[in-house]
Amino acid sequence: MKVLVAVKRVIDYNVRVRVSEDHAGVDLAHAKMAMNPFCEIALEEAVRLKEQGIASEVVAVTIGPKAAQEQLRSAMALGADRALHLEHDEALESLHVAGLLAGVVEEEQPGLVLLGKQSIDSDNNQTAQMLAAMLGCGQATYASDIRVAGESVTVTCEIDGGLRILALQLPAVISVDLRLNEPRFARLPDIMKAKKRPIESRAAQSLGVDLAPRVRTLRVDYPAERQPGVRVDSVDELVDRLKNEAGVI
Amino acid sequence: MSSEQTVRTLVVAEQSSGEPDAATARVVAAAAALGEAIEVLVVGSGAERAAEQVARLAGVQRVHCCEAAHYDHAAAENTAALVAGMAGEYTHLLAAASTTGRSIMPRVAALCNVAQLSEVVAVQGPDTFVRPIYAGSVLATVQSDDALRVLTIRPTAFDAVGAQEAAPVAALAAGEDTGLSRLVDEQLVSGERPELSSARVVVSGGRGLGSGDNFRLIEAVADRLGAGIGASRAAVDAGYVPNDMQVGQTGKMVAPELYIAVGISGSIQHLAGMKDSRVIVAINHDEEAPIFQVADYGLVADLFEILPELVEKLPRHES
Numbered sequence: 012m013k014v015l016v017a018v019k020r021v022i023d024y025n026v027r028v029r030v031s032e033d034h035a036g037v038d039l040a041h042a043k044m045a046m047n048p049f050c051e052i053a054l055e056e057a058v059r060l061k062e063q064g065i066a067s068e069v070v071a072v073t074i075g076p077k078a079a080q081e082q083l084r085s086a087m088a089l090g091a092d093r094a095l096h097l098e099h100d101e102a103l104e105s106l107h108v109a110g111l112l113a114g115v116v117e118e119e120q121p122g123l124v125l126l127g128k129q130s131i132d133s134d135n136n137q138t139a140q141m142l143a144a145m146l147g148c149g150q151a152t153y154a155s156d157i158r159v160a161g162e163s164v165t166v167t168c169e170i171d172g173g174l175r176i177l178a179l180q181l182p183a184v185i186s187v188d189l190r191l192n193e194p195r196f197a198r199l200p201d202i203m204k205a206k207k208r209p210i211e212s213r214a215a216q217s218l219g220v221d222l223a224p225r226v227r228t229l230r231v232d233y234p235a236e237r238q239p240g241v242r243v244d245s246v247d248e249l250v251d252r253l254k255n256e257a258g259v260i
Numbered sequence: 261m262s263s264e265q266t267v268r269t270l271v272v273a274e275q276s277s278g279e280p281d282a283a284t285a286r287v288v289a290a291a292a293a294l295g296e297a298i299e300v301l302v303v304g305s306g307a308e309r310a311a312e313q314v315a316r317l318a319g320v321q322r323v324h325c326c327e328a329a330h331y332d333h334a335a336a337e338n339t340a341a342l343v344a345g346m347a348g349e350y351t352h353l354l355a356a357a358s359t360t361g362r363s364i365m366p367r368v369a370a371l372c373n374v375a376q377l378s379e380v381v382a383v384q385g386p387d388t389f390v391r392p393i394y395a396g397s398v399l400a401t402v403q404s405d406d407a408l409r410v411l412t413i414r415p416t417a418f419d420a421v422g423a424q425e426a427a428p429v430a431a432l433a434a435g436e437d438t439g440l441s442r443l444v445d446e447q448l449v450s451g452e453r454p455e456l457s458s459a460r461v462v463v464s465g466g467r468g469l470g471s472g473d474n475f476r477l478i479e480a481v482a483d484r485l486g487a488g489i490g491a492s493r494a495a496v497d498a499g500y501v502p503n504d505m506q507v508g509q510t511g512k513m514v515a516p517e518l519y520i521a522v523g524i525s526g527s528i529q530h531l532a533g534m535k536d537s538r539v540i541v542a543i544n545h546d547e548e549a550p551i552f553q554v555a556d557y558g559l560v561a562d563l564f565e566i567l568p569e570l571v572e573k574l575p576r577h578e579s
């Protein structure tokens with residue numbers, strides 16, 4: 012079974028984002044970029060499926076500018092067998108990304124598609140569900156455990172009230188959550204080897220998906236700042252202030 | 261959309277065993293900010309009973325009720341197909357940004373070939389919305405050019421609507437069971453405690469607690485205050501508490517009257533889930549901890565010394 016993993020280049024999760032001077036967006040010019048943490052987890056799971064002899068091939072795909080090939084190199088260093096790049100310079104919406112991934116699925120015919128549940132830039136949490144809809148297949152979101160057996164996959168999903176375990180027919184689309192696994196670090200020799208491996212790159216437009224924007228960002232702002240607080244010296248003072256000043260207890 | 265187009269909104273409500281989810285009244289509030297024509301869809305076993313309550317939410321004009329078991333357990337494939345089939349009648353489809361809404365609505369949007377907007381925190385007009393991005397570090401004001409807008413609403417950003425005389429409830433024929441996924445099991449955390457995302461007070465513990473056993477200290481404080489209990493990702497990852505207690509960018513969003521963070525450093529991802537709380541208290545022995553930057557009241561101290569004393573000195577919650 013082939014496993015397709017989508018990976019996204021995003022700002023590193025430790026970086027504090029800055030609003031651009033004209034408030035048109037955030038300033039990413041010199042920001043440190045990395046693979047979206049949830050995509051790392053999806054990739055790790057695919058590689059483990061291969062190590063267990065369940066997956067025969069792990070294909071990583073990214074959609075983004077030329078620089079996103081850096082994340083594909085990381086993916087190969089971590090164990091992806093092949094890397095596909097759909098080049099596109101402008102930011103895309105989840106609907107477009109799902110449409111492009113549906114095109115890739117058509118060509119590659121994977122048994123399983125793994126994606127992160129959200130990317131930490133747009134925080135959309137949409138692409139996996141949209142892709143599943145376009146493919147007409149089953150979906151599982153927020154996976155914290157994945158077990159493939161024969162023609163089906165059993166997925167434990169983290170939901171608001173606890174856990175839900177679903178069985179899906181393959182092919183299926185799964186979005187992964189933080190507790191699915193702990194991604195490994197790439198080893199230096201693998202990083203070196205990955206530098207020389209081919210990346211199958213082509214223009215995203217070549218897939219014939221309508222990439223016209225549906226949503227325009229009018230402006231971005233920092234949220235209202237909280238008023239600076241005070242230090243209290245004792246439990247007595249804390250309880251007194253909560254009762255008499257804030258009126259919350 | 262031309263601004264003259266009449267707004268007509270369908271709210272996809274959640275219910276379990278006939279009890280509508282508390283967030284529904286807040287999503288209806290977001291719908292009311294769009295326009296007066298508000299209808300609600302309730303699906304699954306128990307939908308008929310839940311629909312009676314939903315019909316009494318102020319502003320609701322009609323409730324569509326589809327009592328069929330293949331919509332239970334947030335069955336995304338079946339529910340999305342049903343909602344997409346109704347979409348032609350509406351300009352806006354809304355659901356709560358819960359794990360259920362976030363699972364269903366993108367699927368609906370894709371079936372309708374439109375964009376979806378997640379975690380909307382403000383409605384500025386029928387096509388213009390505000391939503392947090394980058395873990396809530398910034399707010400984006402976005403305009404949607406699609407004729408149908410599919411939104412998930414962050415419930416804590418809207419005040420629940422009040423009550424009204426019951427609106428009419430209409431039975432809706434069930435769609436097909438797609439059979440694409442099947443429920444194997446559900447392990448729900450039974451709650452004697454207030455639900456985290458709607459609790460008036462939340463007490464959260466982090467890695468500083470050091471073990472699951474030590475969370476008893478947090479429980480004691482929460483008992484005193486009648487509070488819900490939350491946690492940081494580090495506390496959940498370490499296995500101190502279950503996943504449904506995680507507050508943050510990738511956990512639950514809470515905005516209680518009072519949030520008490522104990523042994524939590526205040527990472528940007530944690531802050532994303534709680535910084536809209538009205539009053540924030542931080543207890544941490546590291547005075548440099550970033551949590552103090554958002555705290556209204558900060559106490560630099562060892563939590564193991566402070567919590568027992570706090571339990572003793574807090575007034576007892578009357579329920």
Ligand SMILES: Cc1cc2nc3c(=O)[nH]c(=O)nc-3n(C[C@H](O)[C@H](O)[C@H](O)COP(=O)(O)OP(=O)(O)OC[C@H]3O[C@@H](n4cnc5c(N)ncnc54)[C@H](O)[C@@H]3O)c2cc1C
Nearest residue numbers: 466467468492493494508509510511523525530545546563
């Ligand atoms: C993609 C991604 C998503 C994430 N999503 C979330 C999320 O949704 N929610 C979330 O919380 N995190 C999330 N995180 C993790 C986040 O970055 C932090 O790692 C996490 O919040 C840290 O938890 P903590 O504050 O409990 O632990 P730490 O940062 O280790 O802080 C522990 C604190 O306890 C204090 N302490 C220790 N002992 C005592 C004592 N005896 N008395 C008083 N204070 C004490 C310490 O001074 C310290 O400040 C995410 C990370 C990533 C990469």
